[in-house]
Amino acid sequence: MNKPLRRIAIFCGLLILALLIRDNYLQYVKADSLASDSENRRVNIERYAIPRGDIIVDGKAITGSVETSGDYKYKRTWTNGPMWAPVTGYSSQAFGANQLEKLEDDFLSGNDDRLFFRNTLDMLTGKERQGGSVVTTLSGAAQKAAYKGLGTKKGAVAAIEPSTGKILALVSTPSYDPSKFAGNSDKDGEAWKAVQKANNPDDPTLNRALREVYPPGSTFKVVTAAAALENGAVSGIDDATKTPDPYPLPQSTKPLTNQHGECENATLRYALMVSCNTVFAKMADTVGNEKMIEQAQKFGFNNKALDTPVRAAESVYPEDNRPQNAMDGIGQASNRATPLQMAMVTAAIANNGKLMKPYMVDQLRAPNLDTLTTTKPEVLSQAVSSETAQKLQQMMEAVVNEPQGTGGNAKISGVKVGGKTGTAQHGLNNKEKPYAWFISYAKLPDGSAPVAVAVVVEDGAANRGDISGGGLAAPIAKNVMQAVINSKK
Amino acid sequence: MSSTTNSPTHHTSTIGSIGTPSRRNTELALLVFAVAIPVFAYANVGLAINEQVPPGLLAYGLGLGLLAGVAHLVVRKFAPYADPLMLPLATLLNGIGLVVIWRLDQSKRLQQSSAYVEAAPRQLLYSAMGVALLVSVLIFLKDHRVLQRYTYISMAGALFLLVLPLVPGLGANIYGAKIWISIPGLGTVQPGEFAKIVLAVFFAGYLMVKRDALALASRRFMGLYLPRGRDLGPILVVWAISILILVFETDLGTSLLFFGMFVIMLYVATERTSWIVFGLLMSAVGAVGVASFEPHIQTRVQAWLDPMGEYLASRSGVSDGVVHSEQAMQALWAFGSGGTLGTGLGQGNSDLIGFAANSDFILATFGEELGLAGVMAILLLYGLIAERGVRTALAARDPFGKLLAVGLSGAFAFQVFVVAGGVMGLIPLTGMTLPFVAYGGSSVIANWALIGILLRISDTARRPAPAPASNPDAEMTQVVRPS
Numbered sequence: 001m002n003k004p005l006r007r008i009a010i011f012c013g014l015l016i017l018a019l020l021i022r023d024n025y026l027q028y029v030k031a032d033s034l035a036s037d038s039e040n041r042r043v044n045i046e047r048y049a050i051p052r053g054d055i056i057v058d059g060k061a062i063t064g065s066v067e068t069s070g071d072y073k074y075k076r077t078w079t080n081g082p083m084w085a086p087v088t089g090y091s092s093q094a095f096g097a098n099q100l101e102k103l104e105d106d107f108l109s110g111n112d113d114r115l116f117f118r119n120t121l122d123m124l125t126g127k128e129r130q131g132g133s134v135v136t137t138l139s140g141a142a143q144k145a146a147y148k149g150l151g152t153k154k155g156a157v158a159a160i161e162p163s164t165g166k167i168l169a170l171v172s173t174p175s176y177d178p179s180k181f182a183g184n185s186d187k188d189g190e191a192w193k194a195v196q197k198a199n200n201p202d203d204p205t206l207n208r209a210l211r212e213v214y215p216p217g218s219t220f221k222v223v224t225a226a227a228a229l230e231n232g233a234v235s236g237i238d239d240a241t242k243t244p245d246p247y248p249l250p251q252s253t254k255p256l257t258n259q260h261g262e263c264e265n266a267t268l269r270y271a272l273m274v275s276c277n278t279v280f281a282k283m284a285d286t287v288g289n290e291k292m293i294e295q296a297q298k299f300g301f302n303n304k305a306l307d308t309p310v311r312a313a314e315s316v317y318p319e320d321n322r323p324q325n326a327m328d329g330i331g332q333a334s335n336r337a338t339p340l341q342m343a344m345v346t347a348a349i350a351n352n353g354k355l356m357k358p359y360m361v362d363q364l365r366a367p368n369l370d371t372l373t374t375t376k377p378e379v380l381s382q383a384v385s386s387e388t389a390q391k392l393q394q395m396m397e398a399v400v401n402e403p404q405g406t407g408g409n410a411k412i413s414g415v416k417v418g419g420k421t422g423t424a425q426h427g428l429n430n431k432e433k434p435y436a437w438f439i440s441y442a443k444l445p446d447g448s449a450p451v452a453v454a455v456v457v458e459d460g461a462a463n464r465g466d467i468s469g470g471g472l473a474a475p476i477a478k479n480v481m482q483a484v485i486n487s488k489k
Numbered sequence: 490m491s492s493t494t495n496s497p498t499h500h501t502s503t504i505g506s507i508g509t510p511s512r513r514n515t516e517l518a519l520l521v522f523a524v525a526i527p528v529f530a531y532a533n534v535g536l537a538i539n540e541q542v543p544p545g546l547l548a549y550g551l552g553l554g555l556l557a558g559v560a561h562l563v564v565r566k567f568a569p570y571a572d573p574l575m576l577p578l579a580t581l582l583n584g585i586g587l588v589v590i591w592r593l594d595q596s597k598r599l600q601q602s603s604a605y606v607e608a609a610p611r612q613l614l615y616s617a618m619g620v621a622l623l624v625s626v627l628i629f630l631k632d633h634r635v636l637q638r639y640t641y642i643s644m645a646g647a648l649f650l651l652v653l654p655l656v657p658g659l660g661a662n663i664y665g666a667k668i669w670i671s672i673p674g675l676g677t678v679q680p681g682e683f684a685k686i687v688l689a690v691f692f693a694g695y696l697m698v699k700r701d702a703l704a705l706a707s708r709r710f711m712g713l714y715l716p717r718g719r720d721l722g723p724i725l726v727v728w729a730i731s732i733l734i735l736v737f738e739t740d741l742g743t744s745l746l747f748f749g750m751f752v753i754m755l756y757v758a759t760e761r762t763s764w765i766v767f768g769l770l771m772s773a774v775g776a777v778g779v780a781s782f783e784p785h786i787q788t789r790v791q792a793w794l795d796p797m798g799e800y801l802a803s804r805s806g807v808s809d810g811v812v813h814s815e816q817a818m819q820a821l822w823a824f825g826s827g828g829t830l831g832t833g834l835g836q837g838n839s840d841l842i843g844f845a846a847n848s849d850f851i852l853a854t855f856g857e858e859l860g861l862a863g864v865m866a867i868l869l870l871y872g873l874i875a876e877r878g879v880r881t882a883l884a885a886r887d888p889f890g891k892l893l894a895v896g897l898s899g900a901f902a903f904q905v906f907v908v909a910g911g912v913m914g915l916i917p918l919t920g921m922t923l924p925f926v927a928y929g930g931s932s933v934i935a936n937w938a939l940i941g942i943l944l945r946i947s948d949t950a951r952r953p954a955p956a957p958a959s960n961p962d963a964e965m966t967q968v969v970r971p972s
Contacts (some may be wrong), residue, residue, distance in 0.1 A: 016872035027861035103662020
């Protein structure tokens, strides 16, 4: 009986060998893919096991972490969540993350390769893994002024430092508090549902400053003026333009009229000051669709991948027929812009024609406060020549300072302010309540321009007649500029 | 496979050589390690989870030490020549198993479950009962050949045990498999674990008598010895019973275990490879045949082929009339997340497996917290027990002892393979428990008894002056020393 017994001994050995091979396959060959499987709950348990790194504004954290009782140990908190949500985005145990919280997630949660060495060291010394922090370019004072200014109105504000492209304020209202659904309880689920567009017509999670495109209305006239000056369609800003009033749109019987002012043959300076439709529509037609597109693109339009690092929606200036192109020239046809885009236009003009790439992450900082990366300002384009930029500045300053100008509400004593109002009609036959726009920059006596800002107010509650860029949007822009200037002192 | 205890200078014969070392001191030394390792592991878990040495450490160490000590003393007194490895191996596995069960008791996730009970104290009690059974086997079973007398009673007993779970009101259907009986106040019992031993006794007794007929009367066909039709009877009966288990208790593991054990013993008894071929064919036909109409088996196979799909189905709560379980996938994640060295005891998340994390799926916790290294060590310990069992069969001088030893150790190895293979996704999952390690009274008690019987056979085999057999078999005089 011993021969079969020996074979059974081998057979038992083979059974164990098969298990050993399978175990090696599972725990060695497949270990990484199993361990990092997104359905594997350990991935999230690990992720939320430590307090998340913070997002920092003006040297102070605007986020935090709080311990919870569930499987996921820490959840995210925000100080003044609704105000900062358009900057940070949300980070939820149940619903994932977006915007900065998502883009810098690896860094905040301490899994980034740049933190690898430190983490390995921590592991060896028995310390807990720590997340890095993200230092933003934002200005707390500007953000607060913008958020307060919009108040209960629906709208958005984007403010940029013209010389660098640093984003100083990014506000969208109505907003939401990401703290309310940062966990994964039923309550968080309800809070999440309540802010979804399907359940909330105000769509509070929409980041209007970055992700919503509006008809730019009269604020676009500065782009048209830039195109006209750059392409020689006008000789000087104080020369009379040959413009009839009303202006018959090309290839059309429809005459274009003006709201106010004496716009017949008006100069460029005067036309911008009182916002003549006829002058700029005709000028856009003279420049032509191709050159208009070219100029708009130099200011940042038609860019599908503008990353701040949060990607902005594409602002468009499309190929159009002549009458449409003429209407595009006053921002009332098919061209669209995000508030950030109009802030970029303003910033480029204030920066003597040089457009800087807007960004909001200044530094990535390791847990021990070592700076790992610093974002360097980057030139996107020379949008207009320095001379043209200065002419545009003169015109925009006239809008604010001249008694007839539409932007008087943005005046700040001791500071040179240039601006442009806009009241954009929209909807079928312009039936919907218009959007109030205001773009402006401020220049200090030393010649530096610390801030350029764009404000949009889409106020369903206001009386239709009261909606105007100068009335609704300009005071908000003024407060934002004032806040930036004060914080510089 | 040559024996290590019989050195070449010893002539191994029926007379036996004087001075064969009893190896009891080796066993004692190994037992010290077998108790010390789990005690360290226990302290490790406590430090990892509560950042302090668990208050029960001393009691646990003394308890395990006491069990091992008593077992050792009894072996020293009543089976002085028994195999020195088996008792330490079983003690180590039992001790480590207790630690991991205690570790899972500390899991907050499992504590929230309505089915939560503190399992470790109970398992310690079961272990004590198991060791008590081992002790009584060694004291009262002076010679394993006595069991030969109970061949047919064993058959009846085994059938009775196997049928128990089907008795209405007594049987309990737990997650599809009907291999438990519930006794009010005592909990559930898995009669199959005991049936395994009783069946081995029956098979050994039966085959010892019938093996000549089964082996010799046959025709040769294509290199295989084909048994006569009437000799096919026994294997057909056992096959039919296995199929019935599969159909009525819906447990592939138990069914395969019994049939596999029979085929192994039949092969050893007759030395005819043809039985293996027949056995494989019959089990394949049986398993595929039953799987074609039994939904529970189909679900298990489905979960084996596509654990991720099964997990997602369980998560989304698909209602297609079948109970989906995420456990298979959770176990694989536990293994994968453990990697080579594991997270360390008490620091994994294998409790995500939920139900049966400390019984059927306990190997996954080893996988996650002790890693590839730990699981391989555990598997090798099982391999050692099985091989020491086969070694005992080789050394045994009587055919009954040989058959019984190989049947028990073969079944043991087979059970480890079916359970570990199921949890690791090598084969479909079945509802059996890992011997000694998994939480479950029946399993622990039955396996200690199994070790007791193997110790008894090895003691008889290695004893210098063998007791005269009542019915000397011709072969008994030639098989002691393997060539």
